[in-house]
Amino acid sequence: MKHILILGGTTEGRQLAAALAAEPSVRVTSSLAGRVAEPRLPAGEVRVGGFGGAAGLAAWLREQQVHTLIDATHPFAQVISRNAAEAAAATHTPLLALRRPSWVPVPGDRWHSVDSLAAAAALLPRLGRRALLTTGRLGLSEFAQVSGVHLVARSVEPPEPPLPADLTVLLERGPFTLDGERAVFREHRIDLLVSKDSGGAATAPKLAVARELGLPVVLVRRPDAPTGVQVVTDVSEALGELGLW
Structure with a gap:
């Protein structure tokens, strides 16, 4: 069974967790920062709170035998995104960043x-x-x-x-x-x-x-994703990269 960790808290994170929880070959865990008192909980397993930086996240990835890490945090959550990239590199864990597209101006804006x-x-x-x-x-x-x-x-x-x-x-x-x-x-x-x-x-x-x-x-303006991280823009694309769509 593949263990997938989603760094979530976003609508896209919840949508992805729901899709993955329906897959019998997948164990999905969503991690929430814990900054909201009553968060909307996603499907599957849920953990709340930080990991203790990149080193703590790397240790968790090893202990829990995580197959793939998905950064589905807010586009402006720079610290956790940087920690995710460092932890994935240290543990050789595949990493995807799920980022909804930026808004685009239209006439009248x-x-x-x-x-x-x-x-x-x-x-x-x-x-x-x-x-x-x-x-x-x-x-x-x-x-x-x-x-x-x-x-x-x-x-x-x-x-x-x-x-x-x-x-x-x-x-x-x-x-x-x-x-x-x-x-x-x-x-x-x-x-x-x-x-x-x-x-x-x-x-x-x-x-x-x-x-x-x-x-x-x-x-x-939103910050760029960490260098070298593969970015997908919706849940369907993320599932495709995971071989589940």
């Missing part, structure tokens, strides 16, 4: 692409006065010094200090609908959107609403 949250924060006062932040609770400290802009931050869990002084927090979990996003923009009088380039359909409606309203969007 007013995107301002930046390389970091700090760069996004610096740009805000020039573009709007009421910004919807959908960059996650862990990066809010980068916006703590923004002035002249009311920030509406959306996250699954309550954010921790340091926080911007002029801040409204929305505790919500996707996927989000077009009508729901329209209501958020209207209720909070949003004139600027800030997002990471996470890709995927679950959180894309906010981009459509910004386009409808002619609003600027500050989009943080």
Whole structure:
């Protein structure tokens, strides 16, 4: 029986785990970081919490006789992706990175692409006065010094200090609908959107609403996958590489 470890927490990770759990020749384990109090659990075995860096992950791969490692974490989870690449190399374990495609601008979009949250924060006062932040609770400290802009931050869990002084927090979990996003923009009088380039359909409606309203969007570019790691863009492609599709 092939043991496949999925570093998950994403929609694609759960979809892949469900497909693999249905295969009688596969033992699938999903690893979740544990940053969300009530995560959506995937099919198959689940472990929660870190491994202790690349060395700890490598030890786990050996102990559990993992056949293939799949990095299906968020596109911005750089540390775990780097640890996965190092652990796979150290143990000679095949590694796939499952990454949903980046968003692509269409006519009507007013995107301002930046390389970091700090760069996004610096740009805000020039573009709007009421910004919807959908960059996650862990990066809010980068916006703590923004002035002249009311920030509406959306996250699954309550954010921790340091926080911007002029801040409204929305505790919500996707996927989000077009009508729901329209209501958020209207209720909070949003004139600027800030997002990471996470890709995927679950959180894309906010981009459509910004386009409808002619609003600027500050989009943080995603980091590249670690050098030498094979990247697949959907579950079907991942299953094909595993010889199961």
